Amino acid sequence: MASIKTTPSGTFQLSVKNKLWPRTFWATFDTFDEAQRYGQQLDGLLAQGIVPASLLEPRKGPSTSWSLKRCIAEYVRANALPVSETKLLGTIENQMLGLTSANMNFDWANSWIRSMKRELNLAPSTIRHRHGALARCLDWILRTHPEILAQNPLRLFKRGFATYSADDERQVLANGGTLKVDTERDRRLDPDEEMRVLAVIGKHPAHPSMNS
Missing domain, CATH: 1.10.150 (DNA polymerase; domain 1)
Structure with missing residues (x-):
């Protein structure tokens, strides 16, 4: 089961205990969300009887x-x-x-x-x-x-x-x-580049100016 606590330095320490392996897993994260997400993923794997090789x-x-x-x-x-x-x-x-x-x-x-x-x-x-x-x-x-x-x-x-x-x-x-x-x-476009782009757009059949 995963649990999270705040360290004196302001980081978040995740601990996970499970009967599938003898040691408690520890990891430190910069945010609570990261620690919670990682803990939930581990809990999900362990519930299926899967122990990550890295543990x-x-x-x-x-x-x-x-x-x-x-x-x-x-x-x-x-x-x-x-x-x-x-x-x-x-x-x-x-x-x-x-x-x-x-x-x-x-x-x-x-x-x-x-x-x-x-x-x-x-x-x-x-x-x-x-x-x-x-x-x-x-x-x-x-x-x-x-x-x-x-x-x-x-x-x-x-x-x-x-x-x-x-x-x-x-x-x-x-x-x-x-x-x-x-x-x-x-x-940003140079003035001459803008004129060339507008000229091309104006010649395009789908351009509104061609249908007016």
Whole structure:
């Protein structure tokens, strides 16, 4: 059964106890909604007698836990991916050497997103690209090898997760980095471009001016 409590730092700590495994599962979330959603998903799986592989103690044998390197290799081998995405997954793999599916929980995912801001100081768009590439890989692992990964923690983030928070900003500036923000495109038509567009619209048969 899942329960949530607020920590002194203002985060939300989820604990889940169940007879299907001997230890209490703990995870920390930035918001109550994230903790509640994750807890409800776990409770739902456990009610069906399913224990996610990431919650179990690692055991010997390839069916228990895969390295991230193997997850990516199997995904790339089985799917026709753009070269750019394959290279991006290679970059991610090098960033997280030693990671296994047994450790892929929300704490890991949250730590990875935080490190891309505070340590690597990446732009939000770059963070989203890396998150998306790995999330698609883990989606495929989840569908084809549920014994390896029963849930994709990267899908638990809400929109805006790549935006730097006030705490991220303080940490980055303390480390000598710069605050990265999304760049918005605000391109306006030049006068001659506007005239050409209006001319084309005026010649279109469906334009109201042609029917008057």
